[in-house]
Amino acid sequence: MTRRALHRATALAVAALLLTACTGNGGGPAPTSAPPVKHPVFGEKLDRQVFLALRRTQKTGGNARFTQTLTLESKKGTAVQTVSGRLDFTRGAGEASIRWQVPEAYPEDVKDLLLGRAPGRGQGDASARLYVDGQHLTFRAGSSDYWLRYAPSDPDVSRAPGALDHLRGTEGPVGGTLLEGLGGTEAVSVSGGAAGRTYRAEMTSTASSALLPDDVEGELAGEDLGFGLYREKKPYPVTVTVDDHGMITHARADLSRLLGKKGSLLRDVTALRMELTLSRIGSSGPATTPQGTVLPAATTVKPLWGVGPGRCVDFTTGQQDIEIVAEIPCSRTHDGRVLAQPVFGGRAYPGAAAAENQARDACARAYDRAPGRWTEEADEPGTHWFMWADERTWRQDGRGKAACYVVTPKGAARS
Incomplete structure (x- = not known):
């Protein structure tokens, strides 16, 4: 064999060895397998x-x-x-x-x-609906035909926990x-x-x-x-x-x-x-949005004391505070109509019993003087309701006050 032929045979042998190592044939080392994927939850502590x-x-x-x-x-x-x-x-x-x-x-x-609790009605609604997003919470009581939209910046009108x-x-x-x-x-x-x-x-x-x-x-x-x-x-x-x-x-x-x-x-x-x-995680579809009338809570929800005579209110606002109402147009179905807001001046707080008696007397007179189209809405003919200030409210406002109203049949809508 010539020297050139010897070099050629040696080169072919080396190439064969390299090919064997690359293809894994002939008993060469096995390929390295990928490490198992760690479960994002089960693989942790x-x-x-x-x-x-x-x-x-x-x-x-x-x-x-x-x-x-x-x-x-x-x-x-x-x-x-x-x-x-x-x-x-x-x-x-x-x-x-x-x-x-x-x-x-x-x-x-x-x-x-x-x-x-709703004044004159007993317990509040047993059902409600709501929508929540980053800006608003929109609430609708089971007895209401509209929504109340609350924003984080709305004033806190209720003294009760939210x-x-x-x-x-x-x-x-x-x-x-x-x-x-x-x-x-x-x-x-x-x-x-x-x-x-x-x-x-x-x-x-x-x-x-x-x-x-x-x-x-x-x-x-x-x-x-x-x-x-x-x-x-x-x-x-x-x-x-x-x-x-x-x-x-x-x-x-x-x-x-x-x-x-x-x-x-x-x-x-x-x-x-x-x-x-x-x-249905991942396949339930996005949340929808409220359909129908939506009223801004910032201007609709307020203390009963802040509703003027002749105005109409609903008692269910989602806040579960008996003093907090939604003032709505009397053309909509409503829970009550305000008759008067008597004020007793700057006298010192007289005690719970005396404050109640003052409110009772003042609201009896207000009922007698109120227009017939207001009082005839009463759920019970000849009946009216009143609310009076407790000591905290009296001292905070520096005066006594009352709210006189009639409770209307649910579904009443009069102008």
Whole structure:
């Protein structure tokens, strides 16, 4: 073999070895496989997985339908609030229907706490609808044919805790759902696998504070230590179910540890639970917008004292404050018509009984002098109602005052 032929044979052998190494044939090293993809929720520490599932539901889910129930059990029956609708995380908007079922056997003060009270009518509406976005909360009582649009900049006309405030969510467009508490919830155990997991978890009492209206929460607060401080209660047991994508589909919390406050209106309640279901995540469609007449709350919602004689009002504004009304045109269906606003001058507060008697006498005279077309609207012929200032209002205004009105049949609409 010549020297040139030897060099050629050697080169071919080296090339064959290189080709074998490149193709993996001939017992060469196996190719390196890609590392497994880490699950965005299940691959993290257990105590963080509920929080991460909440964030994934918000950012990846886009939108969802939801149903939540709040259940109060007692020997006098079970009261249930059902809230259902859509959450549009992408647009920061939501819509919901709210309905209460409260047993007749419940005490009147508990019914007032849950439903509010309308003067001359008893409990407030058991149903309502609402739309929420980043700028407004638009509310419609079950008995109303219009919407009230509240903006964050609207003046706070009510002295009562805001019954609507908790419906502006931070973790979800519609507030008051269990989503508001899951950011402060830690998993302690888990069952299931890659197809989905169910966690047994604990929600801190601080996280639970955004789940209920302020007035209801006030009846459930922890032990008062003075100076505006409360003893924090033990965490509340929660179960949370997450699908294979790491998004929340169900949550249930037992809030019964909130019960037991001495002197509470809810002293007879023995169990308090919340349950939330999310469905059609990513495919429920966006939240819609209110249809029909929408009135600005800034100019429509006001204290009864601020409504002039002959004007008409509705008593259900969503704020559950008996002094706060919606002033509406008398051509619309309305709950009442104001007859007069007597003022008693700058005298010192005479006491509750004397203030009531002054208002009664002044409103009796106002009823006798009022135009017949106002008084004939009364639900009960010959009957009128009145409201008088308590000590706080009297001292704040520097004078006594009353509001005289008739309650009209629902559906009355007269000019």
